[in-house]
Structure formats: structure tokens, C-alpha cells
Amino acid sequence: MSKNLLVVEDSKAIVSIIKKIGESLGYIVTVAVSHAEVKKLLQSKTEFFAATIDYALPDAENGEAIESILSHGIPGVVMTGRMDDETRQKILAQPVIDYIPKENSQAFMYLKRILYWQSANIGIGVLVVDDSRTARNHIHELLQRRNFTVYVAEGGEQALEIIKHQNDIKMVITDLEMPNMDGIELTNEIRKRYNRDQMSVIGISGADNVNYSARIIKNGADDFIRKPFCPEEFYCRITQHIENLHNIERIRKAANTDYLTDLPNRRAFFKEAKSALESYAQQKTVYGLAMLDIDYFKKVNDTYGHEAGDHILKMLAHEMRNHFNGCSLARFGGEEFVILLSGADQGQIYNQLDAFREAIATDEINHEAHQINVTVSVGVIFNSVLSIEEQLNQADVALYNAKENGRNQIVIYDQ
Numbered sequence: 001m002s003k004n005l006l007v008v009e010d011s012k013a014i015v016s017i018i019k020k021i022g023e024s025l026g027y028i029v030t031v032a033v034s035h036a037e038v039k040k041l042l043q044s045k046t047e048f049f050a051a052t053i054d055y056a057l058p059d060a061e062n063g064e065a066i067e068s069i070l071s072h073g074i075p076g077v078v079m080t081g082r083m084d085d086e087t088r089q090k091i092l093a094q095p096v097i098d099y100i101p102k103e104n105s106q107a108f109m110y111l112k113r114i115l116y117w118q119s120a121n122i123g124i125g126v127l128v129v130d131d132s133r134t135a136r137n138h139i140h141e142l143l144q145r146r147n148f149t150v151y152v153a154e155g156g157e158q159a160l161e162i163i164k165h166q167n168d169i170k171m172v173i174t175d176l177e178m179p180n181m182d183g184i185e186l187t188n189e190i191r192k193r194y195n196r197d198q199m200s201v202i203g204i205s206g207a208d209n210v211n212y213s214a215r216i217i218k219n220g221a222d223d224f225i226r227k228p229f230c231p232e233e234f235y236c237r238i239t240q241h242i243e244n245l246h247n248i249e250r251i252r253k254a255a256n257t258d259y260l261t262d263l264p265n266r267r268a269f270f271k272e273a274k275s276a277l278e279s280y281a282q283q284k285t286v287y288g289l290a291m292l293d294i295d296y297f298k299k300v301n302d303t304y305g306h307e308a309g310d311h312i313l314k315m316l317a318h319e320m321r322n323h324f325n326g327c328s329l330a331r332f333g334g335e336e337f338v339i340l341l342s343g344a345d346q347g348q349i350y351n352q353l354d355a356f357r358e359a360i361a362t363d364e365i366n367h368e369a370h371q372i373n374v375t376v377s378v379g380v381i382f383n384s385v386l387s388i389e390e391q392l393n394q395a396d397v398a399l400y401n402a403k404e405n406g407r408n409q410i411v412i413y414d415q
């Protein structure tokens with residue numbers, strides 16, 4: 001669902017930039033050019049997810065709009081042309097999401113990141129570990145402003161218990177000096193279970209010991225923040241680490257996904273299928289491994305064009321997801337797909353595959369002005385003790401036979 005963003009700004013040029021940024025991130029943007037307009041909007045029924053607030057407005061030159069907005073529980077990012085330390089301190093003394101000096105175009109790039117993460121942070125868990133309640137509460141409050149789901153622990157053992165049960169946790173912020181298990185031991189324990197691509201660990205300490213920062217990083221943490229810290233620095237570092245995790249996840253997904261159909265690719269399938277076959281063998285589950293290929297696909301491309309061919313591949317993947325929900329699916333390349341499915345017995349698996357074959361043969365796929373019919377041939381192998389590669393070869397032999405026999409049919413590999 002789209003979220004409302006309130007943009008408080010009296011410069012038309014800046015309004016237009018922030019509006020574009022907000023809309024590019026899917027926000028519905030409402031603009032107020034004065035404090036009077038802000039007050040009016042705050043009386044309305046619109047619920048604002050966040051606000052960007054210009055510090056100086058014609059009728060509120062000293063940041064009065066900030067308090068109005070924050071007092072309505074709306075998280076606000078303050079944008080200001082004033083660079084003096086007094087203004088900065090005054091703004092940061094209030095519970096704002098962040099403060100951005102409008103120095104150059106980088107300020108707007110930074111705003112875009114904040115607005116993106118303000119929404120994307122929902123659902124990301126961060127665990128705060130500190131034996132001091134005051135310190136815990138302070139960090140908890142800072143993280144909540146950024147919409148993270150915050151968990152707290154008083155020490156290392158409790159932290160490990162929470163991590164075990166909450167799989168949304170992507171970051172742990174830990175104090176270093178704690179009784180029983182300290183931050184360094186905790187970091188070590190976390191790294192035995194999660195690598196740096198999976199969870200970020202940040203150490204925090206107010207101790208004078210200058211070796212702490214290097215020590216915790218050498219023990220597996222990603223960063224160190226010295227207390228007392230200013231919220232600005234805290235937010236910059238947190239955002240950077242969350243972005244790193246997100247980028248790694250994106251790269252991993254891209255490496256394992258077929259760009260056209262969004263199905264797992266060959267590499268991802270092998271990994272998934274190997275562990276599925278192990279568990280089928282242990283539990284004596286009946287399964288079928290099917291290779292599927294679109295018939296005369298070259299002719300489809302030649303007749304309707306490559307785009308129509310792409311559309312058919314996407315539609316076929318969509319239908320596969322509908323028919324084989326919960327099974328391992330993949331596009332192996334070209335017009336070739338793989339399905340690994342379990343069932344009560346071979347007959348039931350065969351019928352499931354045949355229902356799919358029939359649905360594809362019956363469906364008309366609309367592309368531009370054309371209604372296109374395609375059929376698929378399938379080769380399937382049932383439970384086997386051979387390696388996955390060999391099983392796939394045998395399914396491929398069966399697929400070849402299905403093509404030879406006239407296509408639009410399923411052939412079972414005769415073991």
C-alpha cells in the first residue's frame with residue numbers, strides 16, 4: 001500500500017526534486033509551503049508515514065514546524081540550508097529521523113536513501129545487547145525511529161537465545177563490557193552460526209581502551225562505535241551495514257535466478273534438489289524428476305517474434321508456479337524447464353504432470369493481437385539411487401523420446 005509523505009518546503013525548485021524522489025519510491029506526496037499549511041494538514045484525516053521538513057519557513061523561521069510535526073508522531077527528516085553548529089545541535093536534540101544540510105546534490109541522494117530505508121526497514125530485526133537499561137533504551141529509541149523491529153537482551157546468553165528464535169534479525173548491536181558473556185565472546189558465538197553476509201554485528205563501548213575497536217572487528221564484528229556517539233553517526237553506520245547486507249542478498253538472488261522468468265536457474269536448482277533428494281531418500285518419499293521442453297519453439301519465435309517467445313516463457317513459468325506450488329522448479333536454459341515433485345505414488349505424480357501438459361495445450365496465450373497455442377513434451381524419472389546429474393540425463397532421454405513420439409506427451413524413463 002502506498003504511504004503518504006509530507007513535504008514541507010517553500011522553494012518550488014526543491015519541492016519538485018523531493019516530490020520526484022518521493023514518487024520514485026512509491027510515496028504519495030503532499031506539499032505544504034508554510035507552517036500554517038502544515039497545521040491545517042495535521043488537522044486533516046491523512047495519516048503521514050514520514051515528513052521532510054525545511055527548517056526555515058516564511059512563517060516559522062526557527063524550525064517551529066519540526067515540533068508541530070513530531071508532536072503528531074510523524075517521523076521527520078529535517079532539511080536545512082543552515083550549517084551552523086547551534087542549529088544542528090538544536091535539531092538533533094529533537095527526535096528527528098535525521099538532519100540533512102542542503103549543501104549540494106548529494107543531500108538529495110542521501111534523502112532518497114533515508115526515505116527508501118524508512119519503509120524498507122519495516123520487517124528488519126535489530127537486536128540490542130547491553131546490560132545497562134539506559135543504554136538499551138536509548139539505542140532502542142533511535143532504531144525505532146527508523147522503523148526497525150527492535151529486540152533487546154541484557155547479556156550474551158539471552159542474545160543468542162533471541163537470535164535462535166527470531167529469524168528476522170539481521171543486525172546485532174552489542175556493548176563490549178558485560179558480565180558473564182561479553183560483547184567479544186558474543187560476536188564469536190554469532191560468527192559460528194552466521195557469516196557476515198547473513199548478519200551484521202556492531203560493537204559499542206564507552207571504555208577508554210583504544211584497542212577495543214580493532215579487537216572486536218578482528219573477532220568478527222563489522223564495525224565499532226564509541227560512546228557517546230551522535231545519532232547522525234549512528235544512523236550513517238547502521239544504514240551502511242543494512243545496505244551492504246541488502247546488496248549481497250540482491251547479488252545472491254541475481255546469481256541464482258533466471259532473469260526472464262524469475263524461476264531458480266540451473267545452479268540454484270542443483271543446490272535445492274540435492275538437499276530435497278536426500279530428505280526424500282531418508283523419508284522414503286516417492287518423487288518424480290521431470291524435464292520439460294516447449295515444442296517447436298523456434299517456429300513460435302519465427303512466426304510471432306522473439307518478444308512473443310519471451311512472453312510465452314514467462315507465462316509458462318507462471319503456470320508452473322500455479323500447478324507445482326511448493327515443488328522445486330527451474331529454468332535450465334532456452335525453452336527447457338525442470339520440476340522436482342513428490343507425491344503419494346508414481347501415478348499421482350504422473351497425473352499432476354499430465355494435468356499441467358493438458359492445461360498448456362488447451363490454454364491460448366495472448367500476445368499483442370495474437371492468440372498463441374503451444375504444447376510441451378516431458379520426460380520423467382521416478383525414484384532413483386543415481387546422482388542428480390545422472391537422473392537428469394535419464395529424464396532428458398525420456399524427453400527426447402517424447403519428442404520423437406510426436407511431442408505434447410509425457411514419457412517415463414524405463415529404468
Ligand SMILES: Nc1nc2c(ncn2[C@@H]2O[C@H](COP(=O)(O)OP(=O)(O)OP(=O)(O)O)[C@@H](O)[C@H]2O)c(=O)[nH]1
Nearest residue numbers: 293294295296297298299301306309310334335403
Ligand atoms: N524468445 C526466446 N527464445 C529462446 C530463448 N532461449 C532459446 N530460445 C529459442 O528456442 C528455440 C529452440 O529451438 P530448437 O532447439 O530448435 O527446438 P524447438 O523449435 O522447440 O523444437 P523441438 O524442441 O524439437 O520441439 C530457438 O529458436 C531459440 O532461439 C529465449 O530466452 N527467448
